Amino acid sequence: MSETEPAPVAMPAEPDEACLRIAEALVFASASPVSARALSQVLPEAVDADAVLAALRARYAGRGVELAEVAGGVQFRTAADLAPALRKVVEVPRRLPRVAMETLAIIAYHQPVTRPEVEEIRGASLSQQTLDALLEAGLIAPRGRRESPGRPTLWGTTPAFLAQFGLSELRELPRREDLLVEPPSPVTEPAPGATEGEGG
Amino acid sequence: MSETEPAPVAMPAEPDEACLRIAEALVFASASPVSARALSQVLPEAVDADAVLAALRARYAGRGVELAEVAGGVQFRTAADLAPALRKVVEVPRRLPRVAMETLAIIAYHQPVTRPEVEEIRGASLSQQTLDALLEAGLIAPRGRRESPGRPTLWGTTPAFLAQFGLSELRELPRREDLLVEPPSPVTEPAPGATEGEGG
Amino acid sequence: MSASVMDATSEPTTLAPDSLSLRLEGFEGPLDLLLDLARSQKVDLARISILSLVEQYLAVIESARRIRLELAADWLVMAAWLTWLKSRLLLPAGTEAAEEGEAAADILAGRLRDLQAMRAAAAWLGARPQLGHEVFARGAPEDLTETDRSRLALDMSALLRAYLAALRRAGSRRRYRPPPLALWSVQDALRRLADLVGSLPDWATLERFLPDTLAGPLERRAALASTLLAGLEMARGGAIRLRQERDFGPILLRRAEPAGTDRLAEEQE
Numbered sequence: 001m002s003e004t005e006p007a008p009v010a011m012p013a014e015p016d017e018a019c020l021r022i023a024e025a026l027v028f029a030s031a032s033p034v035s036a037r038a039l040s041q042v043l044p045e046a047v048d049a050d051a052v053l054a055a056l057r058a059r060y061a062g063r064g065v066e067l068a069e070v071a072g073g074v075q076f077r078t079a080a081d082l083a084p085a086l087r088k089v090v091e092v093p094r095r096l097p098r099v100a101m102e103t104l105a106i107i108a109y110h111q112p113v114t115r116p117e118v119e120e121i122r123g124a125s126l127s128q129q130t131l132d133a134l135l136e137a138g139l140i141a142p143r144g145r146r147e148s149p150g151r152p153t154l155w156g157t158t159p160a161f162l163a164q165f166g167l168s169e170l171r172e173l174p175r176r177e178d179l180l181v182e183p184p185s186p187v188t189e190p191a192p193g194a195t196e197g198e199g200g
Numbered sequence: 201m202s203e204t205e206p207a208p209v210a211m212p213a214e215p216d217e218a219c220l221r222i223a224e225a226l227v228f229a230s231a232s233p234v235s236a237r238a239l240s241q242v243l244p245e246a247v248d249a250d251a252v253l254a255a256l257r258a259r260y261a262g263r264g265v266e267l268a269e270v271a272g273g274v275q276f277r278t279a280a281d282l283a284p285a286l287r288k289v290v291e292v293p294r295r296l297p298r299v300a301m302e303t304l305a306i307i308a309y310h311q312p313v314t315r316p317e318v319e320e321i322r323g324a325s326l327s328q329q330t331l332d333a334l335l336e337a338g339l340i341a342p343r344g345r346r347e348s349p350g351r352p353t354l355w356g357t358t359p360a361f362l363a364q365f366g367l368s369e370l371r372e373l374p375r376r377e378d379l380l381v382e383p384p385s386p387v388t389e390p391a392p393g394a395t396e397g398e399g400g
Numbered sequence: 401m402s403a404s405v406m407d408a409t410s411e412p413t414t415l416a417p418d419s420l421s422l423r424l425e426g427f428e429g430p431l432d433l434l435l436d437l438a439r440s441q442k443v444d445l446a447r448i449s450i451l452s453l454v455e456q457y458l459a460v461i462e463s464a465r466r467i468r469l470e471l472a473a474d475w476l477v478m479a480a481w482l483t484w485l486k487s488r489l490l491l492p493a494g495t496e497a498a499e500e501g502e503a504a505a506d507i508l509a510g511r512l513r514d515l516q517a518m519r520a521a522a523a524w525l526g527a528r529p530q531l532g533h534e535v536f537a538r539g540a541p542e543d544l545t546e547t548d549r550s551r552l553a554l555d556m557s558a559l560l561r562a563y564l565a566a567l568r569r570a571g572s573r574r575r576y577r578p579p580p581l582a583l584w585s586v587q588d589a590l591r592r593l594a595d596l597v598g599s600l601p602d603w604a605t606l607e608r609f610l611p612d613t614l615a616g617p618l619e620r621r622a623a624l625a626s627t628l629l630a631g632l633e634m635a636r637g638g639a640i641r642l643r644q645e646r647d648f649g650p651i652l653l654r655r656a657e658p659a660g661t662d663r664l665a666e667e668q669e
Binding site: 025028029030031032075076077078093094095096098101102104105106108109120121122123124137139164165166174179 | 536537538539540542551552553554555556558559560562563564565566567569570
């Protein structure tokens with residue numbers, strides 16, 4: 001510490017390098033903002049902490065990191081103008097919720113298919129939220145309407161679905177028979193038109 | 201960004217100020233070491249991230265905060281000589297006890313290594329307390345199991361170990377032979393005829 | 401009392417008699433003590449005399465036992481092994497047993513060097529500026545990771561797993577809740593028989609009273625059974641008569657005569 005060039009003591013505007021180093025390190029290492037009072041505890045006596053902080057702020061002005069005044073003291077902050085450049089760093093691909101994934105799979109295999117049919121196959125009701133998520137992701141799209149009472153919308157997968165899964169056409173999906181090792185109960189046919197309740 | 205003075209484009213030795221600002225901000229902001237590859241993702245194309253980091257290191261040399269190469273990347277750290285001043289203010293965790301340091305060294309040099317092997321080298325059993333301390337500090341982690349009877353867990357060091365001790369990679373550990381003060385000559389004349397006492 | 405023991409050896413400075421018990425507790429184990437003794441020979445580890453090391457170790461153990469210090473088993477195991485080693489090392493060179501001893505001494509020396517190296521490594525690590533002790537990272541790192549979650553993590557296996565999960569769950573659900581069958585009940589049959597029986601003047605087979613909306617063979621058999629039961633019920637009340645000509649033959653049915661004689665007789669020949 002002592003080897004750094006001694007700064008003129010009389011001039012309060014230019015604190016010496018040793019003090020600047022301490023201030024820099026302290027503000028950097030602190031978990032919370034550093035006040036001038038806290039800084040003065042680690043500076044040699046009779047050094048003006050405020051002047052040190054001012055000099056530090058001047059040194060960092062215009063740089064990638066700046067000394068910002070926040071509640072309770074000062075803190076280093078990345079320069080605001082750089083945020084857009086830095087933000088693009090992290091991309092976390094989102095996983096579809098289980099319900100959405102199941103719905104997507106059923107639509108892929110049974111298309112064109114109505115919402116009640118999907119519900120019948122999954123054995124649970126399908127929330128609008130799930131449908132919206134798939135629509136928003138561009139994985140499914142309406143495919144006209146079934147000519148039956150109520151004219152329900154038919155759903156199918158999109159080209160984006162194929163691209164996402166690296167398929168060139170729907171026929172590349174593994175055959176359903178190849179997926180099911182054991183014959184899984186009387187389930188597999190979508191039973192068109194069947195809603196819950198009485199059949200006759 | 202555009203207001204910073206334009207640096208000469210042709211000279212690879214002096215990356216322009218805009219790149220330095222970005223690198224400075226990115227490394228400053230990160231909680232963990234930043235690799236040159238991660239940096240290059242936010243720099244303009246065709247800019248040499250390594251050169252930018254070198255320039256940044258030069259700029260911070262001798263300051264209160266320095267750019268250190270650790271765990272496969274770079275990280276800003278306070279200068280070691282300022283520790284006494286900072287310890288007054290910044291909270292410092294307890295040092296690892298000697299047993300834990302020895303165990304850590306054995307794992308670092310012999311990884312992947314099983315607990316019985318560590319005990320064999322130390323000639324003493326390894327307490328749960330020591331293992332817990334190392335695990336809790338995030339310095340060691342399981343590295344699968346050895347395919348031998350009982351399939352014992354293998355242990356190795358983590359990137360946090362490198363960061364903790366300021367190592368860029370495991371190869372920076374001194375060679376085992378260099379650790380022994382004496383030259384590695386073949387061992388011990390057992391001195392069959394040796395009388396009581398004198399060793400050699 | 402252990403002073404005399406120490407005198408016989410090369411005076412390990414670390415083993416002051418007064419603090420013997422403390423020192424033993426301070427050692428991590430037999431190897432730790434051996435290493436300490438070896439270093440106190442003040443020669444480099446490559447040239448220590450294993451024999452003198454063995455004797456020092458045995459002397460320490462002996463004095464520890466004399467003052468009734470509790471010793472863990474591994475100390476005694478090492479002592480026993482070192483006693484064996486000593487007996488081999490004292491044999492004239494060249495014999496097979498002596499060579500065995502030398503090999504064992506090499507192994508022990510090797511272990512001591514390994515431990516010494518790791519001690520040195522620990523010291524080397526400990527001397528480095530440690531993060532959080534001598535050097536400090538940024539105390540309040542900024543999280544600039546605006547997580548871009550626009551991309552979807554999708555893969556074929558997840559899609560197939562989801563499909564199978566949906567099918568299996570729906571399948572298991574249905575096993576427990578079979579869809580209701582629309583079967584022709586006895587009540588239905590009674591109503592229909594009562595409606596129709598008056599319009600038939602003569603014997604007619606049971607099948608003629610079945611509804612004509614039946615979907616399949618299952619429904620047909622169920623309706624037949626219901627109609628038979630309804631017929632039996634009505635025959636018992638005297639409203640109709642039943643008749644079967646032979647086993648498994650067609651069951652015939654007609655309205656009962658107003659006189660209503662042997663009603664149930666024919667139903668089960």
